[in-house]
Amino acid sequence: MSRTRARLAATGAAVVLAVTGMSGAAVADTAPASTPATGSAVVTSSTTFLRDQALNGIVVIPLPTAAPSYDSTTGITTTFPVTGGKANLPNYVGGVELGGGLLFVNVFTGKSATFRGLKFDAATWTVTGVPVNGTTTVKLLDPTGDADISRTGTTQTLVAPDLQIDADGAQYLDTNLKTDFFKAGQSIGSFKLTYTPAG
Numbered sequence: 001m002s003r004t005r006a007r008l009a010a011t012g013a014a015v016v017l018a019v020t021g022m023s024g025a026a027v028a029d030t031a032p033a034s035t036p037a038t039g040s041a042v043v044t045s046s047t048t049f050l051r052d053q054a055l056n057g058i059v060v061i062p063l064p065t066a067a068p069s070y071d072s073t074t075g076i077t078t079t080f081p082v083t084g085g086k087a088n089l090p091n092y093v094g095g096v097e098l099g100g101g102l103l104f105v106n107v108f109t110g111k112s113a114t115f116r117g118l119k120f121d122a123a124t125w126t127v128t129g130v131p132v133n134g135t136t137t138v139k140l141l142d143p144t145g146d147a148d149i150s151r152t153g154t155t156q157t158l159v160a161p162d163l164q165i166d167a168d169g170a171q172y173l174d175t176n177l178k179t180d181f182f183k184a185g186q187s188i189g190s191f192k193l194t195y196t197p198a199g
Helices: 003-020 024-030 047-055 167-177
Strands: 038-045 058-063 067-071 075-088 093-098 101-106 111-121 126-131 138-144 148-152 155-165 187-196
Touching: 038 093, 038 155, 047 058, 047 075, 047 187, 075 111, 075 187, 101 167, 111 167, 138 167, 138 187, 155 167
Parallel strands: none
Antiparallel strands: 038 075, 038 187, 058 101, 067 075, 075 093, 093 111, 101 111, 111 126, 126 138, 138 155, 148 155, 155 187
């Protein structure tokens, strides 16, 4: 086929696709939209932990898009929105990505540590974060106790009555904040994760 005939054939095909609505753009426009993953991870820091950290000059500040609230009886409750991930909580597989971040400050030493890229890793059963200006994921918190894991339809729920500092997180925070406050297995409160995968 000559170059001219090939051009004419291509032009004719484009016209036919445009007229019949079979172009790539038309197909993409009619494809069903995927619904994003939804849910939240709720961390409650007990009044006991809040008192102990304050006495040691430690302040923990949730960063947007996390939403904190305070109750004099239960402590500080921070809600981190689910932003993505693929996880099967009952089978301990995959992970759930969380929005927001955490800023740790030692007011006695002036040192701080900030984490973004928060995630609940179902395989290791830990809440992890990536330090700002870093690339290595740090295990921060471990849901423990008599945890309840359930599924209703496509929504999965984990409720842990105890949430503890992971050994890796304790070492990282103590080193970077120049403190000896954080300990492996230190209880900070409770944890609840509700997760509906993208559909």
